[in-house]
Amino acid sequence: MIAKVIVDVPANQTDRLFDYAIPKEWEEMIEPGMRVVVPFGPRKIQGFVISVVSESEHAKLKEISEVKDVTPVLTRELLDLGFWLTEKTLCYAVSALQVMLPAAMKANVTKTVVLGNKVNHEAAWVRMIENSGLKWDEFLSHFSHKELNRAIKNDELEVRYDVKEKTAPKTILSISAALTKDELRNEKEKMGNRAMKQQDIISFFLDNDGAISYKELMDVLDTTRSTIKSLVSKAILKEEEVELYRDPYKGRSFKPSEAMELTDLQKNAISPILESLENRQHGTFLIHGVTGSGKTEIYLQSIHRVLEQGKEAIVLVPEISLTPQMVTRFKSRFGSEVAVLHSGLSRGEKYDEWRKIHRKEVKVVVGARSAVFAPFTNLGIIIIDEEHESSYKQEENPRYHARDVAIKRGEHYQCPVVLGSATPSLESYARASKGVYTLIELLERVNKQAMPEVSIVDMREELRSGNRSMFSNELYDKLKVRLEKKEQTVLFLNRRGYSTFVMCRDCGFVVECPHCDISLTYHKMNGTMRCHYCGHEERFPSQCPECESEHIRFFGTGTQRVEEELTKILPEARVVRMDVDTTRRKGSHEKLLNQFGEGKADILLGTQMIAKGLDFPNVTLVGVLAGDAMLHLPDFRASEKTFQLLTQVSGRAGRHILPGEVIVQSYTPEHYSIEMAADHDFQSFYKREMVTRKQFGYPPFYFLAMVNVSHEELTKTVDVTEKITSFLKSKLSNASVVLGPVASPIPRIKDRYRYQCMIKYKTEPNLNDHLKEIQKHYSKDISRGGLQLTIDTQPYMMM
């Protein structure tokens, strides 16, 4: 039998199936979806079995050298999904398969130098290598390449390739009886009055069935490891390696929760989803539900029905470590049926959660983007919460959008896909309006709470009236009132676009990164300036490098500065600051939130990460310090993002009994995305923004594709982009627009120039073929000439 294998070599020339003979002893057990180790040229690498056939065009086939799995890690459905992804995103097949598995399962090839058949006892390495071998790098640190090659030719040395997993399952030694109970009694009697401790242990196994760890047994019987060991050596007991799960939520109890009675509105909302479940028919549903409208309860009850049907559920959330409250809700409702997959887990923990799904020990998975590939085989529903979030788009190969994958899987399993958001993406809302998706509107809060009052403060006015601080008078007054009333405030600083750059006051010189076309960011912590793109770091200059003036200062607003100013103007306020610096450590995120939730602080100050999912009853004021910060980014979605962010943030206020208030500070208060967010008016925003999109030919009216070119030399970069642009222009219809070549918004990163070509189109059935042709045409320049080419068939990042 022959296995068709995709090898783990992400390159243009190896992106196809290779045939391997299956050794007789494995013929029965090798199945598509298993990982194997195969000889590939002179080395050994990992691969995925795609199919098993009986004939091959190739006369001489090498044999599979190792089988890595007992059961396939990828089902037929996932294999097919992988090839679909490859076609859709123009990535290598291995990349598409790899992305569906936890990173821990990616192969790690190690090379070891070992003695060959003819041992040269004179050689200096003989003693160093002995029988265990020497790591490749280590060998080369002592000897030259030349020596190694000569020794290999002379058969004195050889190179062994080991394909290992990055993380092995954690195991623990457990003890159980090796004999039947009668035999145990027999053994015990034979001991007579001697070895009383050992007899105790035997008694224990007479009374208890199953296995126990060394540690537990030692604790229970107050005995030692050696006593147990001696029973093992007598073959009365036996040791066994048992796989252990690292449980990231260990030791935490989740209060069981019961389903809540749905309001009439919620009942209406859930019924089309339940209908789809009963009919076992795929459909995509967009729940447009304002913040606090009870979307989560609808998710929970839909899943409940799915579980009753004996099926499984996937719930995607933008970044789950950011919303421990969400995990808690799912764990309390479904208990141990839930696996959690998010970026806060270690590689090993993710691997363990994945195995729980693979072994069907759980029925629900809650996780970030990649959880959409959870290896369930009887999917009943896929839910994507905060559907509009850009983190559902992966910005590296394969550049997929979780929404598309979810719908693809939903079609396969004939099950509903539910998208939920208070601020749906224009793409989804347009599809729902056209009837492609079923629109479910939920425009009232569960407890009939009014939406918070939002007031926009014109910061230009503040400046004119002499207030140069980052807090407007209105915000300051309201902050003071909250402190007096012992209510809490969330202060939101959108840092993007407002980073702290360093500028000379005399000549206007701005310090830029020498490797990237971007200004350096000042870091107060160690008095340095750092580049956010390449990590370049230099000391804060004492004088301007350009005009030697000493009036060189940093400008802009970081959370640190806000905190400083806050303590200056409101010294009595207790502030919790949340940003990348304070949440780097594992679990610190949750700790800070708990601190705030327990009322140990008055003000929660943070960046994007506090914008969503938080729900604290005592928060009655939300302040947005720079509401328009994102508006000026070079991105056609800037208005949409601003609207979404402001709506999300305002939703943090007054979610319970106390009414909430929101203050948005802005330098462009009249912009429609800010005004309409303040009015909680999604409909108007949608209509207004659609006009702009139509006018400029952007989604959802046009599809986009983006080709990014990067090279160390500017001329090469421009030249390639130019050729690609004209090639596409010649191939595509006149109704399509090919823009380029233009420099990227950041024209140089890490000493590489960056150019791009954007394609706007309505229908181009052969676009992917043309793009593939470009990929193929430049494959040599990519593998040797140092050219980088990224093709995104659904771009979300314009930078």
Add this chain to the structure above:
DNA sequence: AGCACGCCGACT
């Protein structure tokens, strides 16, 4: 990608 093979200039 990674590695071998082969062709060419430099040097013992």
Add this chain to the structure above:
DNA sequence: GTCGGCGTGCTC
């Protein structure tokens, strides 16, 4: 002659 540089082509 031989070493090592890099361009080329192959991997079932």
